[in-house]
Amino acid sequence: MNESLEIARNPERLRRVAIDPVSRVEGHGKVTLLLDEHNHIRQVRLHIVEFRGFERFIQGRPYWELPVLVQRLCGICPVSHHLAAGKAIDQLVGVDRLTPSAEKLRRLLHLGQLLQSHALHFFHLASPDLLFGFDSEAGKRNIVGVLEKYPEIGLKGVKMRKYGQEVIRAITGKRVHGSGAIPGGMNKALTKEERDGLLIDLEDVLRWAEEAVALIRQVYLANPDYHHHFAFIRSSFLGLIQDDGALEFYHGGLRAKDEFGRPLFDHIDYREYGDYLHEEVKSWSYMKFPFIVSLGRENGWYRVGPLARINNCDFIATPLAEAARQDFMAQGDGGPVHSTLAFHWARMIEALHCAEGIKELLHDPDILGRDLVVQGEKTTEGIGVIEAPRGTLFHHYRINEEDIVTEANLIVSTTSNNQAMNESIRQVAMRYLDGRELTEGLLNRIEVAIRAYDPCLSCATHALGKMPLWLDLVDADGIVLDHLTRNSDGETAH
Numbered sequence: 001m002n003e004s005l006e007i008a009r010n011p012e013r014l015r016r017v018a019i020d021p022v023s024r025v026e027g028h029g030k031v032t033l034l035l036d037e038h039n040h041i042r043q044v045r046l047h048i049v050e051f052r053g054f055e056r057f058i059q060g061r062p063y064w065e066l067p068v069l070v071q072r073l074c075g076i077c078p079v080s081h082h083l084a085a086g087k088a089i090d091q092l093v094g095v096d097r098l099t100p101s102a103e104k105l106r107r108l109l110h111l112g113q114l115l116q117s118h119a120l121h122f123f124h125l126a127s128p129d130l131l132f133g134f135d136s137e138a139g140k141r142n143i144v145g146v147l148e149k150y151p152e153i154g155l156k157g158v159k160m161r162k163y164g165q166e167v168i169r170a171i172t173g174k175r176v177h178g179s180g181a182i183p184g185g186m187n188k189a190l191t192k193e194e195r196d197g198l199l200i201d202l203e204d205v206l207r208w209a210e211e212a213v214a215l216i217r218q219v220y221l222a223n224p225d226y227h228h229h230f231a232f233i234r235s236s237f238l239g240l241i242q243d244d245g246a247l248e249f250y251h252g253g254l255r256a257k258d259e260f261g262r263p264l265f266d267h268i269d270y271r272e273y274g275d276y277l278h279e280e281v282k283s284w285s286y287m288k289f290p291f292i293v294s295l296g297r298e299n300g301w302y303r304v305g306p307l308a309r310i311n312n313c314d315f316i317a318t319p320l321a322e323a324a325r326q327d328f329m330a331q332g333d334g335g336p337v338h339s340t341l342a343f344h345w346a347r348m349i350e351a352l353h354c355a356e357g358i359k360e361l362l363h364d365p366d367i368l369g370r371d372l373v374v375q376g377e378k379t380t381e382g383i384g385v386i387e388a389p390r391g392t393l394f395h396h397y398r399i400n401e402e403d404i405v406t407e408a409n410l411i412v413s414t415t416s417n418n419q420a421m422n423e424s425i426r427q428v429a430m431r432y433l434d435g436r437e438l439t440e441g442l443l444n445r446i447e448v449a450i451r452a453y454d455p456c457l458s459c460a461t462h463a464l465g466k467m468p469l470w471l472d473l474v475d476a477d478g479i480v481l482d483h484l485t486r487n488s489d490g491e492t493a494h
Helices: 003-009 063-073 078-092 100-132 143-149 151-172 192-199 202-221 270-275 293-299 306-312 319-332 342-362 418-432 440-451
Strands: 015-020 029-035 041-048 236-241 253-257 263-268 277-280 289-292 381-388 391-399 405-411 469-474 480-486
Touching (some): 041 418, 063 391, 063 405, 143 151, 192 342, 202 319, 236 263, 236 306, 236 391, 253 306, 270 277, 270 391, 277 293, 306 319, 319 342
Antiparallel strands (some): 253 263, 391 405
């Protein structure tokens, strides 16, 4: 019998566990689990319970406002939305190629964004679990605890993020929600003084990024459970790729590989994404479920982000990150690396590549150029695709003859990872929940699996992992069988 049908016909046999909300992620989500009378997991779902509506309320606005408007989606990765919209409005004004200085400024801006976001996630949100353990004292399992016990590690994370933000500030005027991309180029040149200021701490940042890769490599390899057990799933992977197969963040073709590393499509013009990707809507979440058309709704889900990008590319064009990539890929025994917690290792390899890429661009004479804008013939449709920190990001707009936005479609990175996150927490629940009393450590394991994807559920970040959380185990009659709470101080109680 179909499982969903069986659940609907026999609700009295099931108990419901709800984790609401999920902590140390950006935004508000909850997890529900259904268990049968033998405590076997019958259903696990991650629900996104916020409704943002950006695709609707940017309609009716002039297209040139889009880069500034859409970056308000997020306070952590606004540059990614800013640049994706910038690429889309380039097409709206008929520009396919920017000046060398404008493109390199956008690339530098994007590398600063990736570096600061990766540092924030790894050191502030993920490292407490990895350094202290999933069952460690909840009150210390946060960035403050890391700074107290491992001050050198914690400070490196803070400084790496600060440096990435300084790159953003130098180009856009602000660390968060500045302005840079305009139709056909950039609105401001980088001065020599700004460039020289960014060079001061760059060698330290490079060293810290190398040390971060070494740290997560050590932690990952020291825990065999991370490799093929904890939240382990097999999936397809999607991302942008350069023409020569190199890792790419800003502009390239779409590549997808199946779980064995075989190509599903390769070097596809991302403006044709609608022929290869469709989205499904489900009643229990405001987030959509994209899938690869050739594999169908059931089997076509995929993963994006650092793990997908490292698995998909043939090489990385900077030497330190390439050496780290080869070491990482050796864990896949000739195929892709599927471990969910390997996202963290891949994320730090990308951070190292960003530091190397920033160094290259800051020493490129074009970065100080003042020829920043190209003009073309206006069109009515624009599609911008970029690799955000969390994965491939799509912005698709149509405008009318009055330059007003009439249609908009956004596929954000976390949306693409939606089904994968659901599959990962299902694996954790089946492995750690069966027959066990509800504990904070169990609750945290489910959240650890979600946090590996660095999901951005909205534009909010919950500081220090102290978001209040309530978990109830109830039977089909609504009677509470067990209860666990966590208050704003991080204390838990039954």
